Amino acid sequence: MKKGLIVSILTLSFFVMSACSSDTSQVDSFMHIHGLEYSQHDESIFVATHNGLLNINESGWELVGEPEHQHDFMGYTIKDENVMISSGHPSIRSDYVDPLGVIISHDSGETWEPIALYEEVDFHLLHVNEGNREKMYGIDVYNSNLYRSENGGHDWKMVDTDGLPGPVASVLSLTSHPQSPDYLLAGTETGLYESSDGGQTWALKENNLSASSFQTLDSDSEELVAYLFGEKEGLYLSEDFGETWASLNFKIDDDYIMYISNHPADDQKLVLGSMNQSIYETNDFGRSWELLAEEGKRKN
Template identity: 80%
Template sequence: MKKGIMASILALFIITACSNDSNQVDSFMHIHGLEYSQSDESIFLATHMGLINMNEDAWNLVGDPEHQHDFMGFTIINEKTMISSGHPGTRSDYVDPLGVIISHDSGETWEPIALYEEVDFHLLHINEGNKEIMYGIDVYNSNLFRSNNGGYDWEMLDSTGLPEPLASVLSLISHPQSPDYLLAGTEKGLYESSDGGLTWTLKENNLSTSALHTLDSNSEELVAYLFGEKEGLFFSEDFGETWVSLNFKLEDDYIMYISNHPTDDQRIIIGSVHQSIYETTDFGGTWEVLAEEGQRK
């Protein structure tokens, strides 16, 4: 099993970025979320410096400075609605940590809805089949939380079986049709829970994953970046029981974020610890570099 992924992530928390006087940028700090837009062909990139909308013409910071936060656990729910966690921007009136925040205007404005000043969810997972069900891992106090009503109310779970601290968990996913069944990637192996995250057992001790992403609500298909006895980006039709390579592997880097296009099942975008972004339009046949070490290509 490879070691030091978490150390690599923490070591990269200082990187330079540049921008001009407008909201247009050509670089960024720290990928904290990466998803295709559900309303057009652009891509949303959550970063330390704010939310960036990426298209072929330009990359633009979204919203006014007071809403350009250090987003963590960023996820798109529908065409207009986004949810996240993290830390307030330098021009914001909010205090740290933000708890759970929501936007109903595609990231232009944000407001706290739960656990304000209490948690920082670096992992915030929304079940693909029932988007009212969410899981979050708070790095401040290293706890696992669950929401059953779209992020407005949360229960802290008395979770056992995962390696400590829980904040070291690298990836988390729930089954689209059975949201109580979860997988968690750690540096000590791949873990599973069948009771909504209360108890965990080791599923694979020679295989784990730094990123997990389900492709739709009606299947067991998922994409993961594996390390251990298999290494690289892989596809599973049975929620991680078997794997097929997608012909992508990094040296001295790991994929942390994966998103699939909402209408084109051949398109996948991925983001790495070292701030690089890659896209395939033929489901892993070929790959294009969109950003390299925080710089637009």
């Protein structure tokens, strides 16, 4: 297993975003990706950052919402067609206080409001189950706890965990089985762990293999894409939720993929976000790739 991944992630410098001019929401560079999702409405991509939500589209890179809603988004994900959910820290223009707890947007990121655990948690990982979008898991880095929600993030219960190799906050990646939401996989620096009881008890599944990111592909299948490290390195597809893996022939040097999103209407499209702020997209499920951003700078 490669060492030092957690240290590298946690000690990344805060990001800087440069606007093309002071009179526009257009930007041409950024640093530090905190979430990455395809839009539910078009071909654009949303990127959650330290200073707001960025939309990458044919017209350019645009900040979403007014300055008071351009928060430091953590654990960002899209729950359904118009609803986004996140955590993190408030914009300097906002009246909200730190931490934001769980915040929600009903207008594709234009405006946000807290709905749970306000001033209590900072979820750096938020996972929505593919088969039941009301079931969610969150990892709070403030107090290193795992939380679970059964109603789309409005109410949460802390999960008393046992068996992980380190503090909960050190978990790199988390996913749940689309048809069995209590069955979880967690990528850690020392191996891949599994839980069959919603995160209460964990057991080592693979000691020479782990994952820096996961993405389930379909609510009716066990297909799972992950960026693996250890005895296998790079982007892999599993058709049986992590029992076996097939390489997608994509690997980056001196970097890790931290975020994976699959397009809601096109099963050939994937977008990846790396620890070093690079963004890659494929339109043919990995046979070819386009580099959209390299270390936070626009490539096209």
